[in-house]
Amino acid sequence: MIVKKTAFVALMLVVLALTLTAPAFAQPKIIFDTDFGGDADDLGALVMLHNLHNRGECELLAIMSWSTEEYVIPAMDGVNRYYGNPDVPMGIRHRDAHHLDWNYNRPIADALPHERTNDDVPLAVDLYRQILAQQDDQSVTVVTVGPLRNIEDLLRSEPDEHSSLPGKELVEEKVEKFVIMGGHFPEGTNEWNFNGNMPGVTQYVLEELPVPVVFSGYEIGSQIQTGAAFNEIDPENPLYVGYKHFSEYAPWMRDRYEGEILDNASYDQTAVLYAVRGGLGVYWDKVEDGYCVADENGDNRWVEGDNGDHAYLVLREDPDEIARLILDIKLDEF
Numbered sequence: 001m002i003v004k005k006t007a008f009v010a011l012m013l014v015v016l017a018l019t020l021t022a023p024a025f026a027q028p029k030i031i032f033d034t035d036f037g038g039d040a041d042d043l044g045a046l047v048m049l050h051n052l053h054n055r056g057e058c059e060l061l062a063i064m065s066w067s068t069e070e071y072v073i074p075a076m077d078g079v080n081r082y083y084g085n086p087d088v089p090m091g092i093r094h095r096d097a098h099h100l101d102w103n104y105n106r107p108i109a110d111a112l113p114h115e116r117t118n119d120d121v122p123l124a125v126d127l128y129r130q131i132l133a134q135q136d137d138q139s140v141t142v143v144t145v146g147p148l149r150n151i152e153d154l155l156r157s158e159p160d161e162h163s164s165l166p167g168k169e170l171v172e173e174k175v176e177k178f179v180i181m182g183g184h185f186p187e188g189t190n191e192w193n194f195n196g197n198m199p200g201v202t203q204y205v206l207e208e209l210p211v212p213v214v215f216s217g218y219e220i221g222s223q224i225q226t227g228a229a230f231n232e233i234d235p236e237n238p239l240y241v242g243y244k245h246f247s248e249y250a251p252w253m254r255d256r257y258e259g260e261i262l263d264n265a266s267y268d269q270t271a272v273l274y275a276v277r278g279g280l281g282v283y284w285d286k287v288e289d290g291y292c293v294a295d296e297n298g299d300n301r302w303v304e305g306d307n308g309d310h311a312y313l314v315l316r317e318d319p320d321e322i323a324r325l326i327l328d329i330k331l332d333e334f
């Protein structure tokens, strides 16, 4: 009897040890698709991902650039190295050259050591196929915080040396879900990621994506203001360099600029926060009864009904509290 009891206690200790060492939830494997260089929220979101990756809360599998601006890969390579992750694969969109004269890529590339240029990285569609083919089934979370052209290219892609599946089937097999920053909910017009000066792209992607999608709309991130706190950090930190340049030159910021970094909406950071931390019932709730449709211009609306795998977030927590949380993750003080 004593032997049995001892064995039982030992078994319980093993169970307890396994419980304590196992993660509370599966670590999300994330592909981050970004129009880095325009709005500073992409920079904030990428820094969040590096810190969350470094703390073991997620695995940053790859970064895909929607932007084709000359210094976008050098800038992101510099950020990746600054946060100790120089080997994160990057891909870039293959057409529709995009340039903004107020872009913060050049200042970041000038400030940070980097080795890769736009010519050194594969096309995003090829890298998507390569990375997805290597992953377990239904294991990848794709977080998009820019226009959706890379996703359209992926869905339309043909079998290649990486996978015998066409793009849509490859996505269906490997991707658990998409988290998309874009649009307005329940409806709205002229949001950049959904419009993106590329007619038909969002409409196609939303109709064709064969996996669940959670949207974080414009109305969520616009209430969550972050940036001014970076006035207090090391001037060589990429957050300081990027947000400072953005505050000084972005068309909707520069009139208010008086030498200090200004607060800015945190659209893209909300998609990262949801993808990694979840936070349903705490930061936000999810509306699931229905699906999102977009027209040719990317204007979108929510269609009520139980059809489909779409959901959108509605804010539950005080936006200032979420801003503090996002700031803590960016500055790794959590």
Ligand SMILES: [Ca+2]
Pocket: 034, 035, 036, 039, 041, 042, 145, 146, 268
């Ligand atoms: Ca963005």
